[in-house]
Amino acid sequence: MDFYEPTIETKEIFSGRILNLRVDTIALPDGKTSLREIVDHKDAVAILPIVDDCMVFVKQFRKAIETVLTEIPAGLMEVGENIFETASRELQEEIGLKPMDLKYLGDMWPSPGFTNEKTALFMATQFEEEALEADDDEFIQIIRIPIPTVRALYLSGKFTDAKTACALGRYFSQCR
Incomplete structure (x- = not known):
C-alpha cells in the first residue's frame, strides 16, 4: 500500500516568530481528499x-x-x-x-x-x-x-x- 499523501493545496493560517501554521489539502491513498493542520517549527x-x-x-x-x-x-x-x-x-x-x-x-x-x-x-x-x-x-x-x-x-x-x-x-x- 502507498501511504504517501501528496499536497494539493497549502493555506497559511498564521506566521509567527518560531512557528507557522498551515492547512494542507492532501490526496489520500484511496483517492479521497482530506485536510492536515501542520505546524512548521524551527528545528x-x-x-x-x-x-x-x-x-x-x-x-x-x-x-x-x-x-x-x-x-x-x-x-x-x-x-x-x-x-x-x-x-x-x-x-x-x-x-x-x-x-x-x-x-x-x-x-x-x-x-x-x-x-x-x-x-x-x-x-x-x-x-x-x-x-x-x-x-x-x-x-x-x-x-x-x-x-x-x-x-x-x-x-x-x-x-x-x-x-x-x-x-x-x-x-x-x-x-x-
Whole structure:
C-alpha cells in the first residue's frame, strides 16, 4: 500500500516568530481528499550534560501545559547554525558551560502527527566554563542529579518531557 499523501493545496493560517501554521489539502491513498493542520517549527537541539557523575537538568515552567518540568537543556536553531553550534550555544546560555566533546545521539520527532520539528540529541562530558547571556524571557533553575538516581527516576517514568526521556533512553542503552 502507498501511504504517501501528496499536497494539493497549502493555506497559511498564521506566521509567527518560531512557528507557522498551515492547512494542507492532501490526496489520500484511496483517492479521497482530506485536510492536515501542520505546524512548521524551527528545528531544535537537546543536550544531556554529565558533570562529576551527575546529569545536569533545568527546571522551568511550560505555559502550554501549565506546569514546571525537569528537562535537559535545549533550544531552537538559529539561521546559519549547524546542530553542533546550536548545542554549544544553548549549553552556554542555559548552564554556563561550553561543551568540548559533543556526542551526537541521533534525532527525534517530538510530535510528527502535526509538526515538522526535528530535535537533534547530544550528550557532553567535558566542559569549559564560558557562559553566554541567557534569553531574557527564560527563567530556569539548574539542578544536578546523580546518574543512579536519574536512572531510577527514568525507569519509573518520572521524566515526562519527550526530548529528555528520549535522550535518557538513548544514553542508558548506548552508553551505560
